[in-house]
Amino acid sequence: MEVYSKKQQIISAINALRHKNQTLGLVPTMGALHRGHLQLVKKALENNNMVVVSIFVNPTQFDNKEDLEKYPRTLEKDVALLKTVNKTNILVYAPTVDDMYDGLTVSQKFDFDGLEFEMEGKFRNGHFDGVGTIVKRFFEIIKPNNAYFGEKDFQQLAIIKKLVEKHNIPVNIVGCKIHREVNGLAMSSRNTRLKPEHKAEAPFIYKTLKTAKQHFGIKSANKVTEWVEKRFAKNDLLQLEYFIIADAKTLKPIKRKSNKKTYRAFIAVYADDIRLIDNIALN
Known part of the structure; x- marks a missing residue:
């Protein structure tokens, strides 16, 4: 080679x-x-x-x-x-x-x-x-x-x-498509820098995204966002930078759901000084 x-x-x-x-x-x-x-x-x-x-x-x-x-x-x-x-x-x-x-x-x-x-x-x-x-x-x-x-x-x-x-x-x-560890954590070169306690806690990010997807089917985007923010506020090891539900095409934050549009949830989280990002299709 x-x-x-x-x-x-x-x-x-x-x-x-x-x-x-x-x-x-x-x-x-x-x-x-x-x-x-x-x-x-x-x-x-x-x-x-x-x-x-x-x-x-x-x-x-x-x-x-x-x-x-x-x-x-x-x-x-x-x-x-x-x-x-x-x-x-x-x-x-x-x-x-x-x-x-x-x-x-x-x-x-x-x-x-x-x-x-x-x-x-x-x-x-x-x-x-x-x-x-x-x-x-x-x-x-x-x-x-x-x-x-x-x-x-x-x-x-x-x-x-x-x-x-x-x-x-x-x-x-x-x-x-996104490739993940067995525990759901999105694979990233930065994962190698995670301390053991943060690596153990990091799958919380994807678990939250999956549950947010379920909520999105029955709740407003604002309600889902509030739920995610409250989840991270209770987490001592992971600090939420942002959680945004956006139009998958324009990437602009959702204002009102439409059956004619596709949406994704985007998240950025700090695990100590390591910044991790992930996203999930919602519909």
């Missing part, structure tokens, strides 16, 4: 494949790979001849310097894990910050038709400009036929679809 650290190297490798009319999938990651990432890679391998897995901790999408510094970086382990899936049809692109940003580590400014101002956008200043910048650069360098993103970051998935639409980027975006 080849690991490339420079854009010209990966471009040359991809160009060699292009001559063989190979279809190419891209799975962008920030490393610290887990089984959820591997499911994205497997899905990409099912649909493409070759798959590029990018491993890059993107500084411009972090609004918290400490979070950036503590984010796990485990390249050797990640490559070993990818080899358990496929040793010949995966290329790894693990660039440096300078290679990606050419010495100027700043975000491009984007207009995502308001998607960027909801939920995560309200709590993470500049986050989606950073996401848009790095994903657009990966698309320009790798030129994949298909790119794969998990629904755990549902807002990010919606924004990347909008990025492709507004910038006329010829790539098919594939959303993949």
